[in-house]
Amino acid sequence: VGTAENGRQAIEKAKQLKPDVITLDVVMPIMDGLTALKHIMREISTPVVMISCTTHEGSRQTMEALTSGAIDYISKPSGAVSPDIGKIQSELITKIKSAAKVDVKSSKFGQIISNLSERPKSISMPKGFDKANKTAIELVAIATSTGGPAALQIVLKNLPKNIPAGIVIVQHIATGFCQALADRLNDISPLEVKICVDFEWVRPGLVLIAPAGQHMRVRYVAGKVYAMPDPEPSDTLHRPSADILFNSIADKCAAKTCAVIMTGMGYDGASGIKKIKDNGGVTIAQDEASSIIFGMPKVAIEKGAIDIVAPLKNISREIIKAVCA
Numbered sequence: 001v002g003t004a005e006n007g008r009q010a011i012e013k014a015k016q017l018k019p020d021v022i023t024l025d026v027v028m029p030i031m032d033g034l035t036a037l038k039h040i041m042r043e044i045s046t047p048v049v050m051i052s053c054t055t056h057e058g059s060r061q062t063m064e065a066l067t068s069g070a071i072d073y074i075s076k077p078s079g080a081v082s083p084d085i086g087k088i089q090s091e092l093i094t095k096i097k098s099a100a101k102v103d104v105k106s107s108k109f110g111q112i113i114s115n116l117s118e119r120p121k122s123i124s125m126p127k128g129f130d131k132a133n134k135t136a137i138e139l140v141a142i143a144t145s146t147g148g149p150a151a152l153q154i155v156l157k158n159l160p161k162n163i164p165a166g167i168v169i170v171q172h173i174a175t176g177f178c179q180a181l182a183d184r185l186n187d188i189s190p191l192e193v194k195i196c197v198d199f200e201w202v203r204p205g206l207v208l209i210a211p212a213g214q215h216m217r218v219r220y221v222a223g224k225v226y227a228m229p230d231p232e233p234s235d236t237l238h239r240p241s242a243d244i245l246f247n248s249i250a251d252k253c254a255a256k257t258c259a260v261i262m263t264g265m266g267y268d269g270a271s272g273i274k275k276i277k278d279n280g281g282v283t284i285a286q287d288e289a290s291s292i293i294f295g296m297p298k299v300a301i302e303k304g305a306i307d308i309v310a311p312l313k314n315i316s317r318e319i320i321k322a323v324c325a
Contacts, residue, residue: 007031011039014046020100023092024070026052026061034061034068041069041113047099049092051076054176063180066149067116069109071099071292075174098146098265102292112290115154115313125160126324137282137323138256139202139218139225140165141249143242143273145172145264147292149181151312153188155262156207158316161190165258165323166202168218168227170210170242172264178212185209199228210240217248225253238268242296246272254279258322260315261306262286264296274305282322284308284315 001019004010008031014022022040026033037048050073052062062073072095074088085092103109140163144151148171159167173181178195185207186193196208196216202225210216214229215236236244242261246269249257259276261269263286277283283306285297290312300306310318 005029007033007036007039010036011043014040014044018044019046021096022046022048023096024048024050025076026050026058026065034065037065037070038068041104045105047071047102047104049074049095049099054174056180059177059180060183062177063149063184067113067153067184069104069113071095071102071104072146073174073177075176094265095146098293109292112150112154112292112312116150125162125164125320136256136325137258138165139249139253140167140258140260140319140323141169141218141245141276142167142260142262143170143245143264143269143296144262145238145266145268145293145296147263148172149184150292151262151286152181152185154312155260155315155319156185156189156191156193159189159191159319161205163191163320163323164204166204166225167191167207168196168202168210168216168245169207170216170240170245170269172238172240172268173212175212178209182209196227196229199226201225202227210245213239215240215244217244218252219248220252220256225256237266242269243272246276249281250275250279254281257281258284258319260284260286260319261297261300262312262315263291263293265293266295267299269296270299270303270305273300274303277305277307282307282325284310284318284322286315287311 002013002017004013006029024033048070050065050070052058193207219226254276259273285306288294
């Protein structure tokens with residue numbers, strides 16, 4: 001449809017050509033991609049897929065772009081996009097087609113971005129809940145993909161610091177971007193957020209994110225929940241995989257778990273969350289109206305794997321209710 005050499009030209013051409021989707025490099029002369037994105041979302045409301053390098057600054061800017069309205073991102077294989085664009089051809093085409101289905105002019109999309117800019121409130125466990133009492137739910141497991149970084153921010157910033165359960169997260173993410181996501185979630189949430197790099201106790205108030213390029217599994221040892229990274233199997237469609245995490249939970253501690261599946265393309269996590277439900281766990285799915293991509297939750301709901309379907313803004317509340325039950 002058209003090309004642009006800098007952010008300012010991208011805005012002008014977008015207004016003129018009215019494309020269905022824009023791919024936008026983070027690093028550009030005259031006006032950078034992040035600034036251009038904010039203009040595009042405000043003035044044109046067109047779905048954007050960011051193209052970014054995996055440097056610390058590039059990944060940080062990508063997380064900011066996903067908070068500012070970008071639908072998805074892809075990491076470029078070298079400093080310049082054009083010479084090696086073929087290496088990311090398949091992934092890029094898939095993400096462009098997926099982004100084209102998102103209505104960024106809708107009120108739901110605007111509400112998600114608006115919620116991201118709200119300052120987190122001071123939240124505590126409900127009155128009458130004694131955090132010293134033994135709770136049935138000791139673990140919250142969350143799986144998400146496209147739209148996930150934004151959705152996770154809304155959920156985690158609305159959970160109380162004294163929640164008596166640990167949290168594990170699988171977010172489909174490219175290598176080089178995981179630390180930026182963990183840092184952002186840690187900044188906006190009252191909880192401690194970090195990447196799972198070793199055999200770690202999933203203690204109350206701690207959030208562990210599966211590292212990019214590895215799965216995360218759960219173990220139940222001496223009455224405590226532990227998580228650990230695992231590179232195998234290496235032939236899964238996604239690594240980390242939500243099904244790998246959920247299946248390990250179903251085998252070890254399903255009845256002590258609240259499992260959540262949110263916005264994302266595909267079907268990862270649907271079979272695993274079904275096993276958690278069948279083995280006594282509480283299961284929650286994000287509803288269609290608030291999902292950027294209603295893929296993963298839709299498949300899980302159709303499998304009969306979900307107890308509660310809730311809009312994004314209510315998922316934190318449903319998690320708290322599950323822990324308090």
